[in-house]
Amino acid sequence: MPHQAAAECLSRLMGQDHFAVDPATIYTGVHDPRERLAMNARFDRALAALRDAARDGATPRTCLDLIDRHLAGFARVELDTEDAERVAECFEMAMDCLGIESSEGVLNRWLYGFDL
Template sequence: MTKYIKIFVLFLTLSACGQNTNGMKTPENANEKFAEFIAKKKFIAKNHYAGIADEKMRPIFTEKVNRAAADFKNVAESENPTEKKYQEKIKIGLSRFAEVYMELDTEDRERVCTYFEELMDIVGLESSNGQLNRFMYGFDPNEMTNKN
């Protein structure tokens, strides 16, 4: 019986050691992907997106998106990247658009969200916790469906 208890305790110890609370492993090619992301021209006509509505806003919006990429890169390179840290960077990144929010038409807001989704994909973050929906629509539609 004691042998089984020892094995059970050993198993629990090994299980606990293997857990990383909300920690995320940064993909090996993340730095390369961040560099590519920052270097690419943004808010240009692509797929169903006609390009930025007001051309003079392109460098301003691009700079805000690239700052978010730099924020994500800093978290990715940190000792302990976590979902919570990335969520905070999404919040900060989206808040940078507050002063120019009225300059963003619907397609431009969608494009901003697409860029954030690309950043999330680089690090393997699966959810913005509704932040992108709140930015896009002013509320999180998922919260509405969860109340019913």
């Protein structure tokens, strides 16, 4: 995807409540409003970093390194499986914007502790 289009796609994801109840799926959302706000802010920071990297013409590897670094801000051990999977899905949406098809194990290592 061209850099500007990727940056625009990432910008459109920013500011959304990614961790609210999703009636289109079985996702019940993060129930604590403070934690939900914090998780959305963390994801928006990741999106901003990825958007800036895309504008600068970053390689897929650089973007995956950024994703890995920002995933570390989400304490996997403190999240239930449903919320952890939602975090991974959010980063997959960002990867879609960037035209990256595989996380090369980044998401699996964070989600499961190993690459499948």
